[in-house]
Amino acid sequence: MMSSTQIRMTNDFTQYVKILGRGKKGARSLTAEEAEHAMNLMLSGQVAPEQSGAFWMLIRIREETVEETVGFTKAARDYLSKKEPLKAKVDLDWPAYAGKRNELPWFLLAAIALANTGVNIVMHGHTFDGENRIYVEYVIQQLGLAVCHSRTQLKQELIDRHFAYIPLADIDASLGSMMDLKYVLGLRSPVNTVVRMMNPFSAAHSVHGVFHRGYDQLHLSACEQLGDESVLVFRGGNGEAEVNPERDVALGKWQNNVASWSDWPKAEKEHKRLKDNLDLSRLTDHWCGNQLDQFGEQAVRQTIASVAGLLYGVTSHEDCLVLVDDIWSKRDRAYFDHIL
Template structure:
């Protein structure tokens, strides 16, 4: 079958998006769902896919499009090999850090130490001036799972598993890699944060751009998701920047809520020129309190613990975070105990 024949059903969606200022419109939920389904099933030519994503990126995706893309992706993933064990928390990590270490990784591991089953998934763009969590996990000697079975075993053993996006699904990995050809990130970045590939009970989304927190929460409402936390985090990761106020959006028990926590650090303590990973291990082991990491980890644990245990008060969330941190298994990162 030729590329022309492959893409016939998809042509309508490129036309809808690209008819010009007066003729173009956004997609309905059903249209977005069908379009994404066609792409995931390999029925779309590469040129069409690139044009489609860039046309949407110019004006940014709508809530309806996000819902449709996510529904199609979840339906597609539901037909793949099941993980075979329950996941409590879905943690997408796609942004990479520019000017600090990924302190959210320590928050996730500390939560996993309490028995919370966490699957973290992400993607690495080679050649970018970003520190991706996959690289950090590998350098710290923790496993990067290369299959669904490895992820299952990691959860059974330690309650934490990291999977590269391409190991979740090669098609989604290829979609993300369109950036190498197009030069820009696409709305696929929103899809992979929203997709919750192993249907966890809870999910935490970090976003960078203003307004995307509202988009995520509105989409979660339409999708009927059970429990989601979304906020504008450090460099777009799900990590509370302690040097800024943070507004946490939560969709839980059929109710949307927003609460703003004041910044935990009044002084600038970020060490953007020191990305030595020993800062992570020293802080985890208790050898040295990191001036920035201490509050980044504490506030991040507090925000996620509030979601997991239905706690809204900042003070109560901090009490939970301190307990979780105190009970961490220092041997995880090779500390002498």
């Protein structure tokens, strides 16, 4: 039986479940302020598991609004700002939560190539066991790179390599538990949007990969309301921030208080994806120059181009590709030698 204090705490949250679940005529979406308060209650442990599950699924049915996304993200950022500071400058925040289904995570090579030029990049993600996906954390482990479990370790990796990966649960256990509700509910929740938006270490730039149509516009609109500094968002390969070279891509950018969209044509006219060959040696061989991967070459090249355009304020696709050639030529080809 719950104590009177616990009942009062959960009753504070009940109002939001009621707002969302009153039926077709009575239900409405939350304001940004309501969403922020609701998220604060969840992050502070004042919500029963049944309540949070109902809350997220009621929103999941109709999908989150811009105002709700803004409120959730504000609460998450404020909550994370009270944690131990990283004490290191982060140039680029790179959420990686989707996993790849039918190709390798070529975006990892794109991130490391940028890091090799001195760009401080923090990548963060979450792994769901039992899903037919390749999560970047698994690949990072297999390639012998560090998985950071503390802010101290994260800072040191940035000093040593300019690239660091940290799991969501090590950023915050509560957010990790919210993501793991998928095991119980069977569906993704709007938490997937929050962790892409939250920029936990206050990087100057952020790149968001999304999967579902319309989420790119939602992210960009939320970034505008949040007053973010510099964000790139696009529908990437399997929902990761990776340009699929076999499809046209629309890049949304929020920078200098201006929203803009660029349409890049597909770089590969033929189908070169190797969904039946997910050997990680394809990544290392391509990186070292031992073997040119036809799909990987363009996936990496176009992804670097999109992010470099954000970092250096370049808008032309052609000019971004010029940047790529310089960035790729400066990569440390011996980066993965320890595993060969």
